[in-house]
Amino acid sequence: MAKKILTVGLELASDDVAHEEFTSRASLLDWDIVIFKPLIGEFITYDDQYKGRPSLSDSRSFQLKEACEHWRREIKQAVESGKTVIVFLTAVQEVYIDTGDRQYSGTGRNRATTRIVTPYNNYHSIPADLGPTNTCGTAVRLASKGAEVLAPYWSEFAGESEYNVLLTNRNYPACLITKNGEKTVGVLLRSKSSSGTLACLPNVEFYRAEFLDEKGENWTDEAVQFSARFISAAIALDAALHSAGEVTPQPAWASDPKYSLAAERSLRVDLLEAESQLELAQRNKEDIIEKLQSVGLLRDLLYEKGKPLENAIIDALRLLGFNAQPYKEGSSEFDVVFESVEGRLIGEAEGKDSKAINVDKLRQLAMNIHEDLQRDEVTTPAKGVLFGNGYRLMPPAERDIGFTEKCVTAAQSSSTALVATQDLFRAARYLADQEDASYAAECRKAILNSNGLASFPEAPFAGNEAVSEVGQ
Structure with a gap:
């Protein structure tokens, strides 16, 4: 059966691949392979700045947070459900967002309002604390351990890849490192409960000049050929990851309470409480959104x-x-x-x-x-x-x-x-x-x-x- 592939934040010159915008609320559970780029440029305006970075309005702040939280949740669920999610590590896009808090001083014509803002970036859309730091380069090699499964993909696309960030979180084992200094630029994060994998890889440019016609409206033959190569490599990587990380589904009998651990029972109670709080928070959020739309x-x-x-x-x-x-x-x-x-x-x-x-x-x-x-x-x-x-x-x-x-x-x-x-x-x-x-x-x-x-x-x-x- 053909693999169902979805892209978010980028498009491929192929009718065999679906595409969703970063602002979409689509589920990722319907897809076998997801190709994701955390690009938030559509939310950013330069009308207002704070400490040299764009400072988003309250409405754009809400839209950006909602989009990032959606993809963070969807990517996590997709990986836990056995899907392969390939994230291309673009540069960190840093902004300030409105927290919703205000400070007031003065009265009448001298009244002053202070917006409370906080830093935010595009990596909030990824369910892993990668600790990205902006830099760039192309000299990359496979790590000595744990990267064998990535070798065929890297052999095909090493020359098409460029790292835009270094990953500073040492808790994640590197699969790709810089040739000089051995800094982490790629990681494979495997699910503990399924064969799903979050593959965070150096960036690939999908909109090269030769991929679009003179008007910039249609794909060229070069783009179609490149996309076919990439799709083939992504499917092969997905197969290799599933083969290497195959997890036996838990039998029905193993869920019997007599096999459960004391820590599990305690955590299940905590989970029920957390889900209740989440449900209340979601209802409160929906009420506020409804009021916001009415006021607006x-x-x-x-x-x-x-x-x-x-x-x-x-x-x-x-x-x-x-x-x-x-x-x-x-x-x-x-x-x-x-x-x-x-x-x-x-x-x-x-x-x-x-x-x-x-x-x-x-x-x-x-x-x-x-x-x-x-x-x-x-x-x-x-x-x-x-x-x-x-x-x-x-x-x-x-x-x-x-x-x-x-x-x-x-x-x-x-x-x-x-x-x-x-x-x-x-x-x-x-x-x-x-x-x-x-x-x-x-x-x-x-x-x-x-x-x-x-x-x-x-x-x-x-x-x-x-x-x-x-x-x-």
């Missing part, structure tokens, strides 16, 4: 359209102190009806990908106000508000005015307020973090008193709160 919906004001934008506007208006909800009865349907002690309003929402909001939506808003006034319980016309998310796919700082000049002129003549949802976001974000009845009232008045473009008052801390970082 306010950001829809920056880039959404349609119903998601309407829902975000309603949430924001409630933070401003309005009683807000969509209205639908019979043939009448309004995006949002909202009121407070200051007055009653009807809003329409519109998002445009790469344009400003034009005058068309004002006509619909006027019709809605007239239709609303025909209801028996309504005695005075509601104020009209057009919520616009113009140029929604562009970063807010790069956007022009989100309404056309004709739309602004028409709104002024009809006493309609024009509210840019990116401005609404700034006000709502402050109120989501800080209870401030006075500021909320000012925001409500800004909408009610605007004819044309509405301008919200500056939030007390907006743009003034200093944020610094400190390492753990």
Whole structure:
């Protein structure tokens, strides 16, 4: 039966091999051989740095930790289940991640926030404390003991390999060492309970210039031939590792309690307790993720359209102190009806990908106000508000005015307020973090008193709160 092979962090020019991104949540138990590279470049931005290294935002920190913990767990389970996992030891990619802890000092406009960050790197995705140290070289030989099983692979790919790290953990016996100094650059970590192996080997470049066409879009014949050679070598290595490390499965009778050791019984109790704690922690994590996703919906004001934008506007208006909800009865349907002690309003929402909001939506808003006034319980016309998310796919700082000049002129003549949802976001974000009845009232008045473009008052801390970082 053909071996099922999966790559993570690299791709091979072969239809016989599957591929998953580092951000995937795929299980490794469905595969016989896994080829893995711990590359985390997609998580790294250089917008913020601490001690000369990238310092990731809270969201990117969470995503990176979650991805690394996923692969660490999956690789460990795969090896324990008898799989062969080949890890190519790339250079250590060091970053600082947000721990979630904060320190605060000062008040009002002098308030300062300190993020607590901690070092992290791509090797957290590997279930072994290898102690990698960045360096590079190509002069490598097989270790004198325990490396015989690797000899055919190394004979084929020694010239294609380059070590990017030295492994400093002396608890792992070396299978590959530098020719000078005999420093460890490769190890074979065998499972004690199965024939599985974690093979940590010097890096191989799978994206050489000659492997891609001139456009960089398609594999060349050289890439296909190289991949075929590598797949053949990986399958041969897998067979050799299983042959050399064959473990007899425990018979059913051997699990009888009369054969168990006292230490085993104690450890099983500890394991049950640990699993209970893990289950509680996982539930807590899921609850926090759900809350995080719910809170983050306010950001829809920056880039959404349609119903998601309407829902975000309603949430924001409630933070401003309005009683807000969509209205639908019979043939009448309004995006949002909202009121407070200051007055009653009807809003329409519109998002445009790469344009400003034009005058068309004002006509619909006027019709809605007239239709609303025909209801028996309504005695005075509601104020009209057009919520616009113009140029929604562009970063807010790069956007022009989100309404056309004709739309602004028409709104002024009809006493309609024009509210840019990116401005609404700034006000709502402050109120989501800080209870401030006075500021909320000012925001409500800004909408009610605007004819044309509405301008919200500056939030007390907006743009003034200093944020610094400190390492753990």
